[in-house]
Amino acid sequence: NAGVTQTPKFQVLKTGQSMTLQCAQDMNHEYMSWYRQDPGMGLRLIHYSVGAGITDQGEVPNGYNVSRSTTEDFPLRLLSAAPSQTSVYFCATRLTAPYEQYFGPGTRLTVT
Amino acid sequence: ELKVEQNPLFLSMQEGKNYTIYCNYSTTSDRLYWYRQDPGKSLESLFVLLSNGAVKQEGRLMASLDTKARLSTLHITAAVHDLSATYFCAPKTRPDVNQGAQKLVFGQGTRLTINP
Numbered sequence: 148n149a150g151v152t153q154t155p156k157f158q159v160l161k162t163g164q165s166m167t168l169q170c171a172q173d174m175n176h177e178y179m180s181w182y183r184q185d186p187g188m189g190l191r192l193i194h195y196s197v198g199a200g201i202t203d204q205g206e207v208p209n210g211y212n213v214s215r216s217t218t219e220d221f222p223l224r225l226l227s228a229a230p231s232q233t234s235v236y237f238c239a240t241r242l243t244a245p246y247e248q249y250f251g252p253g254t255r256l257t258v259t
Numbered sequence: 260e261l262k263v264e265q266n267p268l269f270l271s272m273q274e275g276k277n278y279t280i281y282c283n284y285s286t287t288s289d290r291l292y293w294y295r296q297d298p299g300k301s302l303e304s305l306f307v308l309l310s311n312g313a314v315k316q317e318g319r320l321m322a323s324l325d326t327k328a329r330l331s332t333l334h335i336t337a338a339v340h341d342l343s344a345t346y347f348c349a350p351k352t353r354p355d356v357n358q359g360a361q362k363l364v365f366g367q368g369t370r371l372t373i374n375p
Contacts, residue, residue: 247307253300
């Protein structure tokens with residue numbers, strides 16, 4: 148039981164490049180979400196999904212796309228990376244109740 | 260829209276002392292979570308507070324929730340160096356057809372440093 152896994156752990160991109168951050172879970176949790184963490188700003192919700200085929204925007208969705216074709220996977224796509232997307236990205240999952248979230252180890256992304 | 264404020268944002272204290280971190284939130288919430296984060300690491304769940312008046316304790320940490328005051332506290336008793344970390348509170352949004360699924364909204368975090 149691996150819990151929540153994220154790949155890669157570190158990534159450096161040039162402005163304008165695209166990439167996909169991977170998130171996978173083996174806990175059969177319906178709810179999955181992506182957060183970004185910037186210094187002094189806590190965690191901000193980017194996108195979330197309440198089940199396969201269903202996604203919605205969070206607080207800071209611009210510049211990011213998501214899809215959820217299976218319960219296990221929830222990839223986050225950066226279509227054209229910008230320096231403002233330099234951050235640490237966390238994937239989280241939870242059951243519908245009691246809502247406690249389990250976080251992946253994070254991906255540290257630098258855009259130059 | 261649910262907004263969360265933690266204070267203090269930075270706290271430096273001596274081992275053996277007691278202190279409290281405060282988490283205020285702006286709209287009604289019936290559930291609140293506390294997380295710990297060590298530098299360069301992910302978030303670790305500490306407490307889930309499910310109702311008004313809930314109190315949970317684990318070792319030197321005790322968390323409480325007052326939903327009427329929209330306030331949660333994390334109290335540290337006789338601090339030790341191992342408790343140095345950043346602590347986040349996260350109330351859950353109430354069900355609302357216009358807000359989508361219920362979500363956790365995180366405070367800015369309190370960076371706690373405990374000195375020998």
